[in-house]
Ligand SMILES: O=C(O)[C@H](O)[C@H](O)[C@@H](O)CO
């Protein structure tokens with residue numbers, strides 16, 4: 102079997118979006134005095150879809166959400182020539198070709214995200230060519246079904262957050278992730294607001310359910326050191342991305358500071374990036390995203406690394422490419438899960454582009470043993486709300 106063609110298209114969402122709200126989610130731009138509209142630089146309203154066709158007519162689907170237009174350019178100009186005419190079963194060799202050919206300027210960020218998209222499409226082909234779901238090629242079914250946590254609860258008014266938590270508690274979720282709205286730029290009032298929201302959600306879900314707290318790189322080491330002791334009484338299962346991804350020593354200091362585990366990894370890349378995080382004990386939960394980190398070829402290796410370090414893997418964002426990695430290893434106890442809703446930050450765009458995503462039932466997800474490849478097809482019902490760039 103040989104790769105005959107690679108097609109990368111950018112799906113730009115032109116449909117309805119939830120307007121950005123103030124203090125929606127702390128983020129790396131908050132520290133800048135000029136940053137007026139929070140999260141504006143972290144709204145992903147486009148997605149690049151990669152379709153790789155083989156000489157025997159199998160089409161594999163890959164995807165990338167980070168800087169999709171740049172990712173497409175990298176795929177078109179650099180990665181496609183490296184995989185055309187090659188056997189997709191030589192996926193490690195092809196991954197190394199893409200990684201080494203772009204090493205001088207790639208390694209992390211959008212280049213690794215572009216490599217991930219091509220790699221996902223290759224694995225989709227592999228599964229389809231042997232009529233097996235991808236997780237069966239990685240280690241098979243390690244769970245009867247996948248526990249998942251409800252991920253949203255962005256900062257808004259307290260009553261609305263409590264109503265949202267109650268709604269998904271009633272749907273059977275037992276694990277919830279919420280976002281802080283405030284950070285170092287918001288002073289002691291922001292600290293109080295942050296604590297008020299955590300307390301309010303705990304009032305709804307109680308202490309028999311898990312609560313995870315997300316900073317999305319919006320704090321700094323000093324602020325996080327002030328906040329962690331104040332958060333201990335709320336027993337969060339983890340505190341996520343308290344500082345910017347490059348502050349690995351900051352992560353490591355925070356991870357030893359209190360009883361609260363520090364999580365991260367959705368902005369880390371490649372096996373080497375996670376070796377560094379684990380060697381420094383920077384995180385107690387690894388959260389790569391398979392469409393960023395280097396695809397399935399890289400994520401599968403990181404799963405093994407995490408197993409060796411006894412650090413759980415809970416991939417970012419849910420989405421099918423991550424579910425196969427969670428299903429295929431005991432090192433991954435659960436998945437993140439965003440239900441389908443109006444396009445806001447953009448993680449939800451996945452539901453508008455692809456068909457096949459499992460819907461959580463009572464806080465669990467199921468994958469189909471009989472659905473070959475990643476198990477995704479292209480959705481048509483929202484196509485008129487996308488501008489597609491070939
Ligand atoms: O952990 C996450 O889900 C990410 O950090 C979100 O995608 C991001 O939108 C901030 O919540």
Ligand SMILES: [Mg+2]
Nearest residue numbers: 315341342367
């Ligand atoms: Mg996160």
